[in-house]
Amino acid sequence: LIVTKEGEFYFYDHTKPVEESVDTIINTIVEKLDIYAEEIRGNEHDRLIKALEKIGQELGYVPEKEYGKKGVRLDCVWHDRKGEIKVAIEVETKGGWKKDILSTWELEPELSIIVTYQRTDSVPRALTDFSLMKYLPHKILYINMETKNAYLFEKQQIIRKYSLKKEEEKDRFKIKEF
Secondary structure, three states, X not given: OEEEEOOEEEEOOOOOOOOOOHHHHHHHHHHHXXXXXXXXXXXXXXXXXXXXXXXXXXXXXXXXXXXXXXXXXXEEEEEOOOOOEEEEEEEEOOOOHHHHHHHHHHOOOOEEEEEEOOOOOHHHHHHHHOHHHHHOOOEEEEEEOOOOEEEEEEXXXXXXXXXXXXXXXXXXXXXXXX
């Protein structure tokens, strides 16, 4: 099935299984986000949205950019086969992550993704102190594209840290024996 919306085309394969595991979804995002964003032209914000949209399609979801409902507008959501929102995504190139948490929360996804560009990884520490987080009913994946680190939160706790760096970047300064 080919779906068109506002001049864009989506290929929807109803036979493709939808990935239900949040862990697999996160691992796929961590593995592919930076690679896909590098292949796309445009500004940082749009490249990340398109990369996340592509990952959602690969995982069997129906992504929708610029989703608006209940007075909330999000950069992208991933719908499952029932039409429910599994993943809600916000990309901030200039900050403002607190409002993004509230915006994604409003849609009641299973996972929300907040992507920012921060010079340091100070936001994860701030999230552990953000009192509203203890009431959050879903997990949050916070990704810092500047430091290439991602943090998975459940309530106010960081339950896992990920690195978006490619293996060759990680090993670049290691001395190898001959």
